[in-house]
Amino acid sequence: MRYLCLGYHDVDASKRLSSEEFTAIVSHCPEYDKELLASGRVRIVASLVEDEVVTVRTRGGEVTLTDGPCVESKEQVGSFFVLEASDLNDAVRIASRHPAARLGEDLGWAVEVRPIGSMEEYGGV
């Protein structure tokens, strides 16, 4: 089974940190990201640029853009990874070791684990 793991954080809480503090806590992530990739069980791991989110919709046949994420919430997705796990608890176990689930208690850090129904990958021509 494949699972999409979304790393959430509280945007306001993050803004209250100095940039040094923010960099210090986020610096824990790359090491585990590397570990995940080395384990062969993670296909992709990514962090997101959040200030430039736009949402695209078609309304009345017209494509419209709105600033910001599709769902307005104080918790926003800051990173994601796709992992291969034997079942939901296996996925939870792997996700729970990620700094996004293990650290940042005051910053609203959390990992949402979503089973992937179907996934196509570009295999090259």
Next chain:
Amino acid sequence: MSTAEQRSRAGETDDVSRLVESTYRTESRRVLATLVRLLGDLELAEEALQEAVRVALERWPADGVPSNPRSWLVSTGRFKAIDVLRRRSRVDHWDNERFEAIAGASADDAEMERALEHIPDDQLRLVFICCHPDLSQDAQVALTLREVCDLTTEEIARAYHVRASTVAQRIVRAKALLRRKNAPVELPAAAELPARLDAVLRTVYLVFNEGYMASAGAAITRTDLTGEAIRLGRLLVALLPDPEAYGLLALMLLQDSRREARITAEGDIILLEDQDRSLWNREQIVEGLALVERAVATGTVGGYTVQAAIAAEHAVAAEYSATRWARIVSLYDLLLRIEPTPVVELNRAVAVGMRDSADDGLRLVNEILSRGDLAEFHLLHAAHADLCRRAGRREEARVSYARALELVGQEPERRLLRRRLRELA
């Protein structure tokens, strides 16, 4: 390289990955059980097993399959766990302590050999860990199915008609509790095992019952669960020859032997009296009867053994009218002494209704009803209705079938009750 050569290489790789897969299927639970003991932590053992399997998939195609794959997986898993802990010890104090304990212990070849001698004990202990007395029954069942039977969280959720996240939560909480209790480290000593066997047997029987008589949903049986329960029962008998372990396995086999005869092609229930007994599984019956004898021969007779002896009475009756109801009533008398519960009392009342008359059975069922026991149990009202019907009290029968119909949760039973009501109209 010719196309033929390429194909043969590809074929070899396929063979190796098939071999890894089949090795995983046959060995993974044994390897996990031993890793749990060596590492003292369920989750770390799972991770170690996963890592070892991944390395096997990488290395075996090139290096060949090791002569003792089980020992290879255990020792690779152990090294992988040390790797994991070395990384984590930089972060977590807890892991640091564990790392010292595990990495500090020497693991030469001789020690690995000794470690593998304990596999049957390890497996048994894993069952006991999963049925730790401080865990809720739901958690015991979920953990046993996942860790011992290797069902996935999603499969367990489907089998019990609950959300996968519910099962996942149960398992996460159960593991946290086991870790707090240090359960995998402080395994019950051999002398304590029989005392904790009750919880294990109950868990296995719960799994069986949910498979044999699904409490809710469209189908009456879920053979995946009955199959797992019987497999667990066999494991228990092999590992811990306790009379009640024999009794439980016998009971499950004797009940399951009627599987083909108890449902129509449309999924309707066929009652014992109407079953085609030639469809009963003779192999399971023979095995079940022998196990009952073995259990009885030990001289200590428990609840599962008595229930198995009752099932055995049905199994040996050539036809329904040949059932020895007097013996069944005496067995229920015995069971009532071991387990004085209203459910046993109800079953005994039904048997009395067969041995003597419907009115005699009815009198006993009315006693249970008047006490208010099992008021919400649909089978009490259904039994009352059946006895009233046989005693010619049609109106009372109708009321009780209607009450049973309100309480029933399972579709085939609902159809049976509706059919009875129609017959009375």
